[in-house]
Amino acid sequence: VFGRAQAVVTSTGMNTEFGKIAGAVQAMDEKKTPLSIKLDVFAKKLGIIIVGLCGIIFLLEIVEHGAGIEAVIEGFMTAIALAVSAVPEALPALVIVTLALGARDLAGRNAIIRRLASAETLGSTTVICADKTGTLSRGEMTVRKLYINNQIVDVSGIGYEPKGEFHASNLLINPQEDMHLTLLLRIGALCNDSNYDGKTIRGDSTEGALIVVAVKAQMNESVLRAQYPRVDELPFSSERKLMTTIHSTPKGRKIAYVKGAPEVIIKKCIHIIEDNTVNKFTADKKNEVLKNNESLASQAFRMLGMAYKDLPDNLQDFTEKIVENNLVFVGLEAMIDPPREEAAKAIAMCKQAGIRNVMITGDHKLTAMAIAKELGMMDDEHNIALTGAELEKLSDEEYDKIVDDVVVYARVSPMHKLKIVEALKKKGEIVAMTGDGVNDAPALKRADIGVAMGITGTDVSKEAADMILADDNYATLVNAVEGGRSIYDNIRKYIRFLLSCNFDELLVIGAWTIAGFPLPLLPIQILFINLVTDGPPAIALSVDPPAKDVMKRPPRNPKAGIFHGMFVFMLVSFLVQSAGSSICFAYGMFILNDYTKATTMTFLQVAFFELFVLWNCRSETQSVWRLGRDNLKNKFFVLSVVACFIFTLCLPYIPILSSAFHIVPLTITELGLVLSLSSLGLFILPELLFGKKFLRWT
Structure with missing residues (x-):
């Protein structure tokens, strides 16, 4: 909302238009993150596998030792111990700690x-x-050129x-001696709702830049507003892409000062000031001004057109239709952020990633487009820039065909953002x-990651x-x-x-039990390992520093499973x-003929x-052989592994x-x-085994 007014309050809180937007946002379904979806699928599959395998081992124990109460209890305890060992019960806690x-x-x-x-969703x-x-x-907008x-x-x-x-044509000029230049700067300073205290701007940065350039020409903001009261x-x-203010001149006349998008201003002008003379604004002259406007805009300047209109002294009804037509074109102000x-x-870095x-x-x-090229965003011949008006003219089918090539959206309104997000998500993008x-x-609520500005x-x-970006900086994102x-x-x-190490116990116990031997691992030993x-060494992985190539890899496939x-x-x-x-178990049983030593060796191995x-x-x-000194970066990991190794080694003694x-x-x-x-x-070695397919679905 812009401007000044006296208002009658008709509703407050959630009944206001802002409140309705807030209510609509709250009513949107809470989106599930890619991680939570993958963990749900992973947990279901793992649960089925573990229950099935533990059930088989329990039955094998019954077959081997009979259906007596002691045998059933022992078999049940073994199955439960194996289930506890195989289930990564620390996973939820570790995920929360890691996040x-x-x-x-x-x-x-x-x-x-x-x-x-x-x-985590940020990473995808x-x-x-x-x-x-x-x-x-x-x-921080700064006016650099005037036309x-x-x-x-x-x-x-x-x-x-x-x-x-x-400077004009490399010659220093005094703005106070140029009535045309003074008029241009006065319009920019007065058709303005921002304030400048000599150091900082309070209000819109674009309007602030217009005041600053007027101050550079020795035009005092307070004096101007006193001489030309609004x-x-x-x-x-x-x-409308316009703003108009009506002022009283020092001579008691009324005048409208107008600023806005140059293409809109030019359409509404019928005259132009040239050499301090008001002339007819012909089609050729309009094209010439538009050509200069486009030339400056292509150099990354934000352009604003300035115009005015003398109003009848008795006019009281200042409507758009009356005030913002038949204007006199004054010039352009080109600023850059x-x-x-x-x-x-x-x-x-994003391109690498x-x-x-x-x-x-x-x-x-x-x-x-000029800013995008300077930032390195438009470096492909297939890149497209769309305006909000062009976007509205496209059907959903037409837009879906080109959305992957659009890198710049110009002259768009906030409601266009929602359409952009939905089109990208329809393509399977994480936005x-x-x-x-x-x-x-x-749009922020609909996106996979909505990012608000902290300032x-x-x-x-x-x-x-x-x-929330506390510093409003893209690099932070x-x-x-x-x-x-x-x-x-x-x-x-x-x-x-966990999945590399936990299932071997199921295989070892199941195989030796089927062969008619006693348990290679006892329940209490399984629980100790678990x-x-x-415990601590695995949890220490959650604080591992980022890999050097973390931003040199393409984004992971959103459809890929968590252990893809x-x-x-x-x-x-x-x-x-x-x-x-x-x-180890066979060595203890057949070479040493000692069941206790066999379980000890198996447990330690x-x-x-x-x-x-x-x-x-x-x-x-x-x-580990290629990481070199990077192996020692995570001190918590190193200490926990060493401590657990020493503690386990000391157990038998x-x-x-x-x-x-x-x-x-x-x-x-x-x-x-x-x-x-x-x-x-x-x-x-992960470099030899990762990404390899054993079966088609792996």
């Missing part, structure tokens, strides 16, 4: 996560739709500094959308968003995507480790560990193998603990065999 730690890290980078699961983003002003650009009398006037100065000079106004609207340097780097960048702006199409206004809220954003937009990818990687590491070796590409790695690990456990293979679960492309776990001390030879078989976990 929480990731959200804390992102908050330190000015990305505040409002919904915890969204921290395939398209980022960002507002230009303040996000891709600095948000009057068929010539370009250059204006020096940076940002909101009130110092600058005016009588009435027609506030700016995105439909320079792109953020870090935004260009962030966009380049396979993420598409889309700019959304209210600027002229040519201005938006991040930025916004700061109340009308942006539906310029409204409360409604922040409420609808999944994430891209850094958050990097953090989201790291979070997902760490969750996959944990799942890969709680200790599967890791089946062969898990299968090899499962078979190697099962073979090692069976060798399983525990140590998991602690060794864990090192190869930290990367999908590099084994501490009487009270060895008795509790039904294990006995081993000789050097026996321990050497256990460690030799366990250390094979260091040779389950």
Whole structure:
């Protein structure tokens, strides 16, 4: 809402138009994140497999030992212990811890996560739709060029500094001596709702730039407003693309000052000032002005046209139809909001990561395209720029055909954003959308990741968003995507480790039980492995630092399962560990003829193998041998693995603990065999096994 008025309050809160938007946003179904969908599918499949296998082992125990009460209880306890071992019951806690730690890290980078699961969803983003002003650009408009009398006037100065000079054809000019230039600057300063205190702007940055350039010409804002008091106004609207203010002149006359989109202003003008003379604004002259406007717009300048109209002294009804027609064209003001340097780097990083960048702006199409090219967004001949008007003319089918090629949306309204989001999601994209206004809220809610602005954003937009950028910076959003990818990687590491190591116990126990032998692992030993070796070291994976290539990989396939590409790695690990456990048990049973030593060796081999293979679960492309010093970056991981290894190694040699776990001390030879078989976990190399297909569905 813009302008000034006296209003009668007819409704408040949720009954207002803003309240209705907020209500519509709240009524939208809460979207499930890609991670939650994948975990649901994973949990169902895993549950069916584990229940089935444990049921089979329970039946085998009954067949082997009979249906007596003791045999049934022992078989049931074994099946339950195996189920507890196989089920990654720590997964929900680990996911929450990983997301929480990731959200804390992102908050330190000015990305505040409002919904915890969204921290991971960021990592799967395939398209980022960002507002230009303040996000891709600095948000500090500066008037650099003026167009009057068929010539370009250059204006020096940076940002909101009130110092600058005016040059035409490389000659310094004094604005106070040029009535035409003075009129142009006066219109910009008075048809304006912002305020300037000499250092900062209070209000819209575009309007602030118009005041600053007038101050550079020694025109005092307060003096101007006193000399030309405002009588009435027609506030700016995105439909009209104009703003008009009516003033009393020092001579007591009434005059309308109009600013707005040049193409709209020019259509409404019938005269033009040239050399301080009002002449007819012919079609040829209009085309010449439009050509200069397009030339400046193509250089990334935001263009505003300025015009005026003398009004009858007795006019009291200041309507659009009366005031905003038959105007006198004065000139153009060209301003620029320079792109953020870090935004260009962030966009380049997105390209490496396979993420598409889309700019959304209210600027002229040519201005938006110039900024996009400067940022490196439009570097393909197939890239398209669309205006809001062009978008409205397209049918849904026509738009669906080109939506993948559109990288710039110019002259769009907030409601167009919703259409853009829905079209991209229909294509299977994971969409991040930025916004700061109340009308942006539906699009933010509909997007997979709604991103509100912390500085310029409204409360409604922040409420609808999944994430808030505290510094309104595009680079922060891209850094958050990097953090989201790291979070997902760490969750996959944990799942890969658990599935690689937990199922061997089912195979070993099932196979030896079928063969008529006693249990290779006792229930209490299984629970120890599950709680200790599967505990702190695995949880430490949640704080692993991001991989060096995390933003050099394409976005993951939204349809791919959570353990996509890791089946062969898990299968090899499962078979190697099962073979090692069976060798240890067979050595104890057949060579040593000692069941207790057999279970001790099997227990230690399983525990140590998991602690060794864990090192190869930290990367999908590099084994422990290639990570080098990066192996030691996560100190919590290193300390937890070492501590668990030492504690497990000491168990057989501490009487009270060895008795509790039904294990006995081993000789050097026996321990050497256990460690030799366990250390094979260091040779389950992810760079050889990841992404390989064993069966078509893997």
